[in-house]
Amino acid sequence: MxxxxxxxxxxxxxxxxxxxxxxxxxxxxxxxxxxxxxxxxxxxxxxxxxxxxxxxxxxxxxxxxxxxxxxxxxxxxxxxxxxxxxxxxxxxxxxxxxxxxxxxxxxxxxxxxxxxxxxxxxxxxxGSMELRKRFIFFILENESNLDQLSQRQIAIFLNARAESLSRIIKEFKVKQLISTQKGKIKLENKQALQNELW
Missing domain, CATH: 2.60.120.10 (Jelly Rolls)
Incomplete structure (x- = not known):
């Protein structure tokens, strides 16, 4: 290469x-x-x-x-x-x-x-998935880059309204699946997130 x-x-x-x-x-x-x-x-x-x-x-x-x-x-x-x-x-x-x-x-x-x-x-x-599943796939696939991505950037990438994504993030934080620090997302329970897909 x-x-x-x-x-x-x-x-x-x-x-x-x-x-x-x-x-x-x-x-x-x-x-x-x-x-x-x-x-x-x-x-x-x-x-x-x-x-x-x-x-x-x-x-x-x-x-x-x-x-x-x-x-x-x-x-x-x-x-x-x-x-x-x-x-x-x-x-x-x-x-x-x-x-x-x-x-x-x-x-x-x-x-x-x-x-x-x-x-x-x-x-x-x-494109055939609801926002919740698209978000889970995105954060699982991009775990190593999450510290560089704002929630707004993730919403843009997912072609979603920031408000809609914010509700999902809030729900996942309550379930302790993710946490946020200075607007950046961190995975807390990867297995539980994967289970949310099915």
């Missing part, structure tokens, strides 16, 4: 983005795609003036927007930096030539596309 990234750095352009910077907007022509080197990027769709539908959070060494670049289509969503980020901007035509020369680069892309399919499957499953 490291040697592939070093190679990609030779054919791409490193760009620094501050927190809150937009990387691309939905509908723009996808001539470039990105490899996230540092930070967190949120991809979302605007569904009304004040409402966003979060699709995914990308972390270091994830490809972003490779599918629309491959298809020479438009970006299907918006991308914003949730932290200061370092991205490697890649031209797809140059990347395609690299894939033809080096099978490791092609395998890296295939792996990324499989990961996107898994994300889609997970989101389809979550």
């Amino acid at each position: 490291k040697e592939c990234i070093k190679y990609l750095e030779k054919i791409g352009t490193k760009r620094l983005y501050e927190k809150g910077s937009i990387i691309f907007f939905e509908g723009e022509n996808a001539q470039k795609f990105f490899l996230l080197l540092k930070g967190v990027v949120r991809v979302y769709k605007s569904i009304s003036i004040n409402k966003e539908l979060n699709l995914h959070y990308f972390k270091a060494f994830d490809f972003i927007a490779e599918m629309p670049a491959f298809k020479k289509a438009s970006y299907p969503a918006n991308a914003v930096c949730e932290q200061d980020c370092e991205l490697l901007e890649l031209d797809f035509d140059t990347f395609e030539q690299s894939c033809l020369k080096d099978g490791k680069i092609a395998l890296m892309m295939i792996n990324s596309l499989f990961a996107k399919i898994m994300i889609l499957e997970k989101e389809l499953l979550r």
